[in-house]
Amino acid sequence: MDGPRYAIYFAPSPDTALWRFGSAVLGYDAATGEDMPPLALEGFSQAEWRDLTAEPRRYGFHATLKAPFRLADGRGEDELVETLHQFARGQTAVETGLAVAALDAFVALVPPGRPPALSSLADAAVDAFEPFRAPPSPAERLRRNPDAMTPRQRELFEHFGYPYVREQYRFHMTLTGPLGDHADPVAARLRALAAQRLGDGPVLVNRVALFRQEPGARFRVVAHAAMGQG
Numbered sequence: 001m002d003g004p005r006y007a008i009y010f011a012p013s014p015d016t017a018l019w020r021f022g023s024a025v026l027g028y029d030a031a032t033g034e035d036m037p038p039l040a041l042e043g044f045s046q047a048e049w050r051d052l053t054a055e056p057r058r059y060g061f062h063a064t065l066k067a068p069f070r071l072a073d074g075r076g077e078d079e080l081v082e083t084l085h086q087f088a089r090g091q092t093a094v095e096t097g098l099a100v101a102a103l104d105a106f107v108a109l110v111p112p113g114r115p116p117a118l119s120s121l122a123d124a125a126v127d128a129f130e131p132f133r134a135p136p137s138p139a140e141r142l143r144r145n146p147d148a149m150t151p152r153q154r155e156l157f158e159h160f161g162y163p164y165v166r167e168q169y170r171f172h173m174t175l176t177g178p179l180g181d182h183a184d185p186v187a188a189r190l191r192a193l194a195a196q197r198l199g200d201g202p203v204l205v206n207r208v209a210l211f212r213q214e215p216g217a218r219f220r221v222v223a224h225a226a227m228g229q230g
Contacts, residue, residue, distance in 0.1 A: 009208070133161055149163050
């Protein structure tokens with residue numbers, strides 16, 4: 001089980017303010033595979049901020065549509081890329097607002113409520129790419145800790161290899177790792193930074209991207225496709 005992992009994500013175009021903002025917060029650009037200059041967030045040293053963003057930095061800036069998986073036997077990356085383009089052609093772009101908020105112990109960009117169109121997009125991605133997913137290894141199962149899941153989450157994990165799908169899904173773009181009691185104040189500071197860099201206009205969720213993670217490395221964008229285009 002030492003091959004690459006793949007994931008299907010929404011990732012904004014690298015030429016957008018949203019991508020630049022998210023990548024700057026994480027200190028990593030998953031399109032180029034390069035580190036970015038450390039963010040200077042009030043109240044934290046650069047080293048402290050890098051520690052607080054270490055976990056999401058591994059994955060790059062994104063919103064999950066199909067959670068990371070290894071390829072099933074007989075499946076290859078070329079076929080996966082082809083399916084990515086086929087999937088994108090059948091989807092419709094979704095316009096949504098995004099705001100910085102604390103979610104439990106971490107901070108993310110989230111839309112208001114749970115827009116049905118985004119949930120439907122994620123459901124479609126889960127189903128379209130499920131044939132490519134190998135079952136989780138014992139070590140991967142252990143890391144997911146099924147005993148800590150609700151009965152419904154365990155059911156979804158057993159079926160899809162990930163517990164946060166279907167009605168458990170919530171579209172979000174992670175900006176920090178666990179912060180404990182600091183989540184709310186950090187969210188406030190990032191909210192002010194987002195207002196400066198992004199404004200308050202809507203975001204168009206109009207691309208799907210294939211990310212790949214080689215063993216011991218971070219995820220990187222390896223392919224992307226515009227939604228609704230032939």
